[in-house]
Amino acid sequence: MYIRQFDPWKSELCTCPPKYSLNPYTGCVHGCLYCYASSYIKNFFHLREKPKLIESLKREIKKIPKNSLISLCNTSDPYPPVEFNKKITRKCLEIFKDNDMKVLIITKSDIVLRDIDLLKEMPSCVTITITTFKHYKKLEPYAPAPIQRFKALEELGKKGIPIGIRLDPIIPMLNEEEIEAILKAAKDSGVKHVIASTFKPRWDSWQRISQAFPDIAGKIQKLYFKDGAKISNSWYLAKPLRKDLILKVKQTCAALSLTFSSCREGFPELNNSPSCDGSHLIPDKSFSQEQAAILF
Numbered sequence: 001m002y003i004r005q006f007d008p009w010k011s012e013l014c015t016c017p018p019k020y021s022l023n024p025y026t027g028c029v030h031g032c033l034y035c036y037a038s039s040y041i042k043n044f045f046h047l048r049e050k051p052k053l054i055e056s057l058k059r060e061i062k063k064i065p066k067n068s069l070i071s072l073c074n075t076s077d078p079y080p081p082v083e084f085n086k087k088i089t090r091k092c093l094e095i096f097k098d099n100d101m102k103v104l105i106i107t108k109s110d111i112v113l114r115d116i117d118l119l120k121e122m123p124s125c126v127t128i129t130i131t132t133f134k135h136y137k138k139l140e141p142y143a144p145a146p147i148q149r150f151k152a153l154e155e156l157g158k159k160g161i162p163i164g165i166r167l168d169p170i171i172p173m174l175n176e177e178e179i180e181a182i183l184k185a186a187k188d189s190g191v192k193h194v195i196a197s198t199f200k201p202r203w204d205s206w207q208r209i210s211q212a213f214p215d216i217a218g219k220i221q222k223l224y225f226k227d228g229a230k231i232s233n234s235w236y237l238a239k240p241l242r243k244d245l246i247l248k249v250k251q252t253c254a255a256l257s258l259t260f261s262s263c264r265e266g267f268p269e270l271n272n273s274p275s276c277d278g279s280h281l282i283p284d285k286s287f288s289q290e291q292a293a294i295l296f
């Protein structure tokens with residue numbers, strides 16, 4: 001089965017609504033140093049097409065209840081550079097539209113703009129990950145630049161597509177000083193909702209961060225591996241420090257009139273939105289596109 005129920009390792013910290021997950025591609029070419037998926041997917045930074053994906057998807061979708069929420073994607077990006085010509089994600093969206101599904105898109109790519117025509121015809125929203133302005137060339141070496149992502153958000157919003165950002169991950173002493181600047185840029189781009197997460201290293205992502213930012217890694221190593229805690233296969237900051245970072249995002253969001261939620265941090269009481277993943281932005285399918293554009 002290519003469509004699976006979303007269940008991130010049965011984590012007790014997960015507060016996501018019931019939904020399905022689909023990754024149209026295996027692996028990702030963005031090369032983000034903080035990526036956690038590389039720890040459990042072999043050759044993750046080598047992108048592969050899934051065999052007979054569209055053929056299988058047409059069968060699998062018949063087993064999914066109508067109006068179900070499908071997340072694209074929770075592991076790989078649905079819009080790698082090859083998607084512009086391959087159009088595999090677009091074919092998936094066409095199947096979802098024809099079968100009355102709701103879609104939550106999570107991406108770092110402005111290629112999503114190509115599919116505005118489809119997204120306008122179905123219950124959908126787009127959340128784009130923004131991590132840093134200063135360090136993106138080292139931290140996310142092959143992903144589109146942040147300015148491209150913000151331009152994509154602005155264009156999506158103008159076309160009536162509900163939009164949000166994922167400020168993810170927040171790495172102590174690396175990009176935490178950029179929180180306010182990123183959120184102000186999000187506000188200026190028409191964003192209404194922010195999802196925030198802290199860096200939760202695994203063995204390989206920590207090695208990559210340490211090699212790229214040795215001074216910072218030396219300073220925060222103790223915060224994770226002595227003062228922090230291992231939950232499942234990831235290392236978390238100690239709860240007080242983690243909460244301070246999340247509160248900083250929430251307070252800045254409040255000052256900018258943005259709604260806020262955090263993802264797998266353990267502080268659901270801080271969220272002030274109906275969903276933690278931004279799926280509440282998806283308008284009811286009974287609304288017209290004109291009504292949705294007014295609301296969002």
